[in-house]
Amino acid sequence: xxxxxxxxxxxxxxxxxxxxxxxxxxxxxxxxxxxxxxxxxxxxxxxxxxxxxxxxxxxxxxxxxxxxxxxxxxxxxxxxxxxxxxxxxxxxxxxxxxxxxxxxxxxxxxxxxxxxxxxxxxxxxxxxxxxxxxxxxxxxxxxxxxxxxxxxxxxxxxxxxxxxxxxxxxxxxxxxxxxxxxx
Amino acid sequence: xxxxxxxxxxxxxxxxxxxxxxxxxxxxxxxxxxxxxxxxxxxxxxxxxxxxxxxxxxxxxxxxxxxxxxxxxxxxxxxxxxxxxxxxxxxxxxxxxxxxxxxxxxxxxxxxxxxxxxxxxxxxxxxxxxxxxxxxxxxxxxxxxxxxxxxxxx
Numbered sequence: 001x002x003x004x005x006x007x008x009x010x011x012x013x014x015x016x017x018x019x020x021x022x023x024x025x026x027x028x029x030x031x032x033x034x035x036x037x038x039x040x041x042x043x044x045x046x047x048x049x050x051x052x053x054x055x056x057x058x059x060x061x062x063x064x065x066x067x068x069x070x071x072x073x074x075x076x077x078x079x080x081x082x083x084x085x086x087x088x089x090x091x092x093x094x095x096x097x098x099x100x101x102x103x104x105x106x107x108x109x110x111x112x113x114x115x116x117x118x119x120x121x122x123x124x125x126x127x128x129x130x131x132x133x134x135x136x137x138x139x140x141x142x143x144x145x146x147x148x149x150x151x152x153x154x155x156x157x158x159x160x161x162x163x164x165x166x167x168x169x170x171x172x173x174x175x176x177x178x179x180x181x182x183x
Numbered sequence: 184x185x186x187x188x189x190x191x192x193x194x195x196x197x198x199x200x201x202x203x204x205x206x207x208x209x210x211x212x213x214x215x216x217x218x219x220x221x222x223x224x225x226x227x228x229x230x231x232x233x234x235x236x237x238x239x240x241x242x243x244x245x246x247x248x249x250x251x252x253x254x255x256x257x258x259x260x261x262x263x264x265x266x267x268x269x270x271x272x273x274x275x276x277x278x279x280x281x282x283x284x285x286x287x288x289x290x291x292x293x294x295x296x297x298x299x300x301x302x303x304x305x306x307x308x309x310x311x312x313x314x315x316x317x318x319x320x321x322x323x324x325x326x327x328x329x330x331x332x333x334x335x336x337x
Contacts, residue, residue: 124308
């Protein structure tokens with residue numbers, strides 16, 4: 001009797017019809033838990049820390065593009081109130097100085113962007129300013145790459161990119177913030 | 184022309200569903216591979232700001248995350264309502280950052296340690312005070328490659 005029943009079972013195949021259902025169940029579980037996070041952001045290289053006070057470098061004022069952001073999130077660019085919309089064009093003009101004005105950068109390699117903010121400045125505003133400055137540099141590099149090599153900066157070879165980077169270096173100096181408006 | 188009329192008469196065979204499990208399994212494996220289980224509970228509210236000049240972060244294992252924002256409602260009783268830092272799955276202070284970085288660093292193969300990046304996921308309404316403190320701490324710890332996490336502007 002027992003022998004027979006084992007034989008019966010052996011001859012039976014496992015029903016695989018529900019395999020798809022089980023797989024579906026697992027699939028739906030992973031679909032729900034999946035977060036295909038794309039982490040994107042503004043990449044920044046911080047200056048190394050040194051305990052000694054930095055040497056005071058005397059820079060010509062014509063080469064410094066100072067951007068101040070106060071605790072009310074207002075911008076002061078080279079001593080004049082400004083707004084975010086015009087910052088990028090303004091910075092581009094300053095760096096390249098196409099009309100060779102005496103109050104703008106001598107040449108792109110000498111231009112320095114100096115940023116300063118209050119401790120009460122909103123992070124959003126800070127990042128927007130940083131983004132605009134970076135955007136200005138990226139656009140300038142793109143233009144230079146197109147003119148020289150006939151393609152966008154990101155499609156250039158490593159050497160070509162280096163050449164353009166040397167021509168238009170990105171120098172952003174950030175001063176210690178002043179203690180205003182911290183909550 | 185004759186050919187077509189001949190075919191019409193025939194009954195089309197039922198589509199075999201035998202390969203359905205295989206297809207589903209294929210999809211399943213895809214999602215299993217791309218899934219990253221959320222390893223830590225979010226204790227602070229973070230809405231990243233928008234920006235245009237974005238860089239994509241490759242290589243997840245080389246990235247560590249620092250969250251800054253106001254504690255979510257559940258934790259306001261113990262953590263207050265002022266912006267706080269979250270490292271891993273707990274609230275932390277500025278002084279905990281070097282240890283956190285070091286703990287991540289030892290997990291990374293030695294040859295790739297120079298490529299470690301820190302992703303700062305900061306709420307857009309946070310003020311710069313705490314952000315500057317974190318930045319100073321990162322600089323002191325020698326972690327200079329930093330990514331301000333942001334969403335693409337539409």
